Amino acid sequence: xxxxxxxxxxxxxxxxxxxxxxxxxxxxxxxxxxxxxxxxxxxxxxxxxxxxxxxxxxxxxxxxxxxxxxxxxxxxxxxxxxxxxxxxxxxxxxxxxxxxxxxxxxxxxxxxxxxxxxxxxxxxxxxxxxxxxxxxxxxxxxxxxxxxxxxxxxxxxxxxxxxxxxxxxxxxxxxxxxxxxxxxxxxxxxxxxxxxxxxxxxxxxxxxxxxxxxxxxxxxxxxxxxxxxxxxxxxxxxxxxxxxxxxxxxxxxxxxxxxxxxxxxxxxxxxxxxxxxxxxxxxxxxxxxxxxxxxxxxxxxxxxxxxxxxxxxxxxxxxxxxxxxxxxxxxxxxxxxxxxxxxxxxxxxxxxxxxxxxxxxxxxxxxxxxxxxxxxxxxxxxxxxxxxxxxxxxxxxxxxxx
Ligand SMILES: Cc1cc2nc3c(=O)[nH]c(=O)nc-3n(C[C@H](O)[C@H](O)[C@H](O)COP(=O)(O)OP(=O)(O)OC[C@H]3O[C@@H](n4cnc5c(N)ncnc54)[C@H](O)[C@@H]3O)c2cc1C
Numbered sequence: 007x008x009x010x011x012x013x014x015x016x017x018x019x020x021x022x023x024x025x026x027x028x029x030x031x032x033x034x035x036x037x038x039x040x041x042x043x044x045x046x047x048x049x050x051x052x053x054x055x056x057x058x059x060x061x062x063x064x065x066x067x068x069x070x071x072x073x074x075x076x077x078x079x080x081x082x083x084x085x086x087x088x089x090x091x092x093x094x095x096x097x098x099x100x101x102x103x104x105x106x107x108x109x110x111x112x113x114x115x116x117x118x119x120x121x122x123x124x125x126x127x128x129x130x131x132x133x134x135x136x137x138x139x140x141x142x143x144x145x146x147x148x149x150x151x152x153x154x155x156x157x158x159x160x161x162x163x164x165x166x167x168x169x170x171x172x173x174x175x176x177x178x179x180x181x182x183x184x185x186x187x188x189x190x191x192x193x194x195x196x197x198x199x200x201x202x203x204x205x206x207x208x209x210x211x212x213x214x215x216x217x218x219x220x221x222x223x224x225x226x227x228x229x230x231x232x233x234x235x236x237x238x239x240x241x242x243x244x245x246x247x248x249x250x251x252x253x254x255x256x257x258x259x260x261x262x263x264x265x266x267x268x269x270x271x272x273x274x275x276x277x278x279x280x281x282x283x284x285x286x287x288x289x290x291x292x293x294x295x296x297x298x299x300x301x302x303x304x305x306x307x308x309x310x311x312x313x314x315x316x317x318x319x320x321x322x323x324x325x326x327x328x329x330x331x332x333x334x335x336x337x338x339x340x341x342x343x344x345x346x347x348x349x350x351x352x353x354x355x356x357x358x359x360x361x362x363x364x365x366x367x368x369x370x371x372x373x374x375x376x377x378x379x380x381x382x383x384x385x386x387x388x389x390x391x392x393x394x395x396x397x398x399x400x401x402x403x404x405x406x407x408x
Contacts, residue, residue, distance in 0.1 A: 011324075017070070017078055024079045027058055028086025033373075036087035039217035040376050043209075045093050045129070045173060046217050053094055054124040061117050064101060073331025077272035077323050084276025088380030089217030091273060093129075096169040096218055097121060098269075100130035100178040106262050107194050107236040116196050120176045131174035133165035133223050140166070141393050144188035148225060150181035150195060152239070157232040159195060161225050167387075171221035172206025175199040178236070179225060183246065190249035193242055196234040203228035214379035260397070264341030267388060268326040271348030274384035275320050278352040281359035281377040282312045288363050288372075305362060312355045319348040339398035346394035349384030356381040 013021065031052050039046040053059035067075040084091035097120050104116050122128030139146040148163020161181050165171065177197040184191035197204055206221040232239060286309055289300035299305045326344035329336060336342075356378040360367035367374050385391040399407045 013074070013078070014072075017072075017074055020067075020075055021078050021082055024058065024082035025085070027053065027056065028082050032083070032086030032090045036090060036217075036373065036376065037370070039093075040087075040089050041216075043211065043216040045170075045219045046090050047127070049090055050093060050127045050129070051124065054121070054127045059094055059097075059127060060121045060123075061101075064098060064117075071331060073268075073327035073329075074324055076269045077320075077327050080269055080272040081276040081279065081320070084273040085280045086276075087217070087280075088273070088277045088377065088383075089215045091276065092169065092215045092218035095273065097128075097130040097174075099132035099169060100174070100176060102266055103132050103178045103194050104196065104236060106265075108196075109236075109238055112196070112233075112236060116176055119199070122175065128175040129170040129173060129219075130176040130178065131168045131170035131172075131223070133168040133171060133177055133179045135166045135168070136164060137166050137222075141390060143192075146180065146182050146185075146189075146192060148179070148181040149185075150183055150193060152183075152232075158229050159232065159235060161195060161197070161228040161230065163225050165223040165225070167210065167220055168206070168223050170219055171223040172209075173219050173221075177204060177223065179223070179228075181225075183242070184249075187246065187249045191246065194236045195230055196236065197225075197228060197230055198234065201228055201230060213382060214376070215383055216379075261336065263389060264326070264336045264339070264397075265330040267341040267345035267394075268323045268330065270384070270388045271319065271323040271326070271345040274345075274348040274352035274381065275316060275323060277377050277381050277384075278312075278316050278319070278348075278355040281356040281374050281381075282309070282316060284372070284374055284377075285309065285312070285359035285362040288366075292364075299362070308358050308362065312358055315351045315355060319344070319351040322347050337401060339394070339401035342389065342394040342397040342401075345384075345388060346391055346398070349381075349391060352381035352384050 031049060035046060035049055050059055057063055067079055083094060101117055101120050104113055120130035136146055136148060150159045150161045152159055161179060163181060165179060176199060178194055179197055180192050180194045182192050203226045206223045208221060210220045212220060235242060289305050289309060290298050292299045322344040326340045329340055356374060359374040360378050363372055363374055366372050369375060396407060
């Protein structure tokens with residue numbers, strides 16, 4: 007049996023191509039959009055023009071049977087900048103929900119609308135978190151009620167912290183159909199552009215990823231056609247009937263989360279690698295006590311550890327991405343492991359990079375300050391570090407750890 011870790015030609019080309027864009031377009035714009043705290047539409051448009059932002063790009067990366075293309079591309083994008091990286095990648099959260107739960111017809115209808123085109127790029131939002139339902143997804147209060155006479159769903163509730171909330175053309179929102187079933191009584195809906203009743207008035211101010219728009223989204227009797235229920239009514243009714251009869255669902259939502267986590271972990275690795283490379287160069291050039299600071303073991307060993315941790319995290323991400331693409335069961339929560347490790351490495355590495363730059367690291371003149379702020383979100387969103395540990399400990403013990 008063969009085993010190798012070399013990238014194939016397409017993967018190497020992809021890495022070089024995305025890196026080139028990150029280096030020439032994203033990096034030079036990073037500080038400006040972080041300060042402005044706005045979506046960098048011109049960068050999005052550049053990415054759309056070269057085919058880095060759009061449906062086809064996602065299809066190309068998803069078609070790689072090793073599963074590595076998406077993590078490779080994400081690492082390079084976020085090496086460029088976390089905030090702009092998220093402005094480019096945020097749409098894929100909604101696309102992943104449509105891909106994961108939608109019918110082929112829904113995929114064809116809605117995914118291109120999520121991206122727009124190179125002349126007029128659009129973004130999409132995935133709205134699941136609520137003020138009272140963050141880690142505890144099952145306690146969601148937004149409700150969707152079906153009106154048979156008009157074949158419409160009426161959705162009412164409030165969503166919190168949605169990436170691209172309110173500035174998106176397409177919003178994918180989750181809501182409870184039967185609250186007594188917890189997360190098994192929920193469904194996802196496409197809210198088409200311009201639908202009345204959806205509003206997001208206030209942009210939220212953040213510590214990091216400031217070029218990515220975040221907002222609370224309010225749903226006031228939002229009416230969408232029956233065809234906007236992802237997966238369709240028949241499949242929903244069957245799913246609810248199974249849940250009510252107590253039948254366990256083999257293809258659970260947990261697997262969906264495990265599948266998306268390596269791609270998120272790769273983003274964290276990109277930020278960490280950017281900070282590590284910057285600190286390495288700085289340490290070779292900064293002279294104190296008559297020698298470059300890297301000639302002190304305290305600094306050199308810190309850099310050695312940073313590099314080792316980044317490489318270790320990447321291997322976990324690649325393993326989980328490969329497992330997901332090849333339908334391997336995540337028996338030990340390997341998807342969660344990858345995101346947990348990558349997020350914690352990103353926080354530790356960017357903090358160390360600031361330390362290696364000393365006072366300069368604390369100033370906005372150097373990118374490690376921004377990278378440090380950007381990295382922190384990776385122990386919080388897409389499941390906090392504590393929730394990842396919960397998933398792993400339940401998987402390895404087979405017990406309902408709380
Ligand atoms: C910048 C940003 C972008 C986001 N984008 C989106 C988006 O696009 N769509 C979306 O739906 N959501 C989004 N979120 C929301 C994000 O996913 C949630 O913030 C996250 O899931 C945590 O939920 P919470 O904030 O309610 O924290 P809580 O669930 O209230 O957790 C608070 C603390 O308690 C801990 N905790 C909770 N339960 C347990 C437990 N059982 N055991 C141990 N510890 C526990 C948590 O780990 C955490 O440390 C975004 C958030 C941010 C900040």
